[in-house]
Amino acid sequence: MAQRKSRTDRRIDLIEAARRAIIRHGIDGVQLSHVAEEAGLTSGAVLYHYPDLSELLVEAQHAGMERFYEQRLRQLATVTDPVSKLVMTIRSGLPTGPLDPDVRLLNELGGAAGRNRVYGVLLTSLYDRQVSMYQSILDTGSALGVFRLSGDSLSLARNLVALEDAYGYRITARHPVIGPDEAAELILSYARTATGNDLVA
Amino acid sequence: MAQRKSRTDRRIDLIEAARRAIIRHGIDGVQLSHVAEEAGLTSGAVLYHYPDLSELLVEAQHAGMERFYEQRLRQLATVTDPVSKLVMTIRSGLPTGPLDPDVRLLNELGGAAGRNRVYGVLLTSLYDRQVSMYQSILDTGSALGVFRLSGDSLSLARNLVALEDAYGYRITARHPVIGPDEAAELILSYARTATGNDLVA
């Protein structure tokens, strides 16, 4: 028998297990048994904690998103100058490679968001928060005279996040020439014209 | 009994039916019975033409992609000056709204491309062809002196396609403020700095 755990501990485990199962089988392909296997439990045990699998999946997606976003914020807090912030943020929005679990998970949402309102809302809220994050970097740099913005910061920020998103897909789809480094350089080339700064950290 | 059709006609029907079924249920959620229902046939009939459902799904995705791309090329051929071409192409890469079937279908590939090599290859090949399309517009405009490019045309083209992709997701996910018009304007703002042209058609 698998190690016994408290209700809260087990729920955390299950959310992690669901995250892995989604990455492996797709948000519409995950089965109860996949989650159980990832968690090292039987289906019955999973059902004991989450009588409705779809709720667990939503929680897993939600948790994955929050983790991704919080991690970016945390990294951001380690530096102060706007140039470093911008460069670092661009990097942290890209997958480390085709197998990056965080981005793989988010990518699963793309298609489902068109069919499922809950996923649409989740994904939209992540996008908006990331836009705010970029916008505040741009505005700060602008106020300090480091950046000379080529347009309004909201539009620039929206485009930066959009580029991240798109290259995330390219990288996880294993584009033969666009990897993390190339994608970062492509986004940086946009960021340079947007900020009028060379962005050499 | 459903109307009898020739092998080739029926296969075309089935590809269309599969396309609709994928949009409705997701690439990993589609079932044989969904396709059969969309086609107005029984499961047995579908299996008679496609013993392997996954092959039909790949063909449906392939056909959807080709159609999307060919349609863009055809539109592009109706105008000659680079400014009109660029503006029109940006528009034709965006969904008409959250329900746009072509983009909905493509979005289904995003997540699956990370798990399934075939889908990864399909999606990557579409991306690359779209990049070429933009690149040729940019190069022509540059040669004619209409555009003064802010960087190499390949990078600019890659970013333009990336922006289209990303806003396609935003729109199908029903972002409350980013619709087709707003997305087009955001991409255009990038295209303006990229080409040094006001892009007023």
Add this chain to the structure above:
DNA sequence: GAACTAGTTGAACGTGAATTCAAATACTCA
């Protein structure tokens, strides 16, 4: 350490989907 509680298992059951295939039907062409 006995009674109680919470978590887990495994087997039984029901459901729905894929698969198979013989029979029925509609078309082709001699």
Add this chain to the structure above:
DNA sequence: TGAGTATTTGAATTCACGTTCAACTAGTTC
């Protein structure tokens, strides 16, 4: 027109999954 062929159906079968639940186990409490 009639024999032959291609397409479709519908029923039977099998399989995989979700669901339920009684029994079991490991903690917890008094």
